[in-house]
Amino acid sequence: MNSTLEVVTEINASPEVVFGLELDMDVHAASLRASGETATTSTGRRQVALGDEVTFRARHFGVVWRMTSRITVYEPPRRFVDEQVRGPFRVMRHEHLFAGLGPGRTRMTDRMTIATPLGSAGLLVAVPYLRRLLRRRAAHIKRLAEA
Numbered sequence: 001m002n003s004t005l006e007v008v009t010e011i012n013a014s015p016e017v018v019f020g021l022e023l024d025m026d027v028h029a030a031s032l033r034a035s036g037e038t039a040t041t042s043t044g045r046r047q048v049a050l051g052d053e054v055t056f057r058a059r060h061f062g063v064v065w066r067m068t069s070r071i072t073v074y075e076p077p078r079r080f081v082d083e084q085v086r087g088p089f090r091v092m093r094h095e096h097l098f099a100g101l102g103p104g105r106t107r108m109t110d111r112m113t114i115a116t117p118l119g120s121a122g123l124l125v126a127v128p129y130l131r132r133l134l135r136r137r138a139a140h141i142k143r144l145a146e147a
Helices: 015-023 025-031 119-146
Strands: 003-011 038-041 053-060 063-075 079-086 091-100 106-115
Touching: 003 119, 015 025, 015 079, 015 091, 015 106, 015 119, 025 038, 025 119, 063 091, 106 119
Parallel strands: none
Antiparallel strands: 003 106, 038 053, 053 063, 063 079, 079 091, 091 106
């Protein structure tokens, strides 16, 4: 069973600025510092693009997790998608959407679809936890973009 969660954030910055921050793996790691998140790219570049893979390592629920995602859709500055190719989920697809709201304003939408190995029981734990992580990350992007 899949579950989709969505976090929407309005940011006083252009879609180009917000899109660039979302693709930066140093920004990603800094946004989730509390979990000791690291992000290693397949290319060695910090800014990812179509086809690139990123391996994330972080501590969640007292356990160190590893997950590798690939950028499968790349349409600057409107959207990109990363999908798990190895990791803890049966399915994990994260769509990042950026809509201009007028001069210097962006609506950033994180839409994540997941399925856990534990089915519905896993979703009861994973969905609220991931929603908090997405909100934390969005707040970090907003602070950087508006600075």
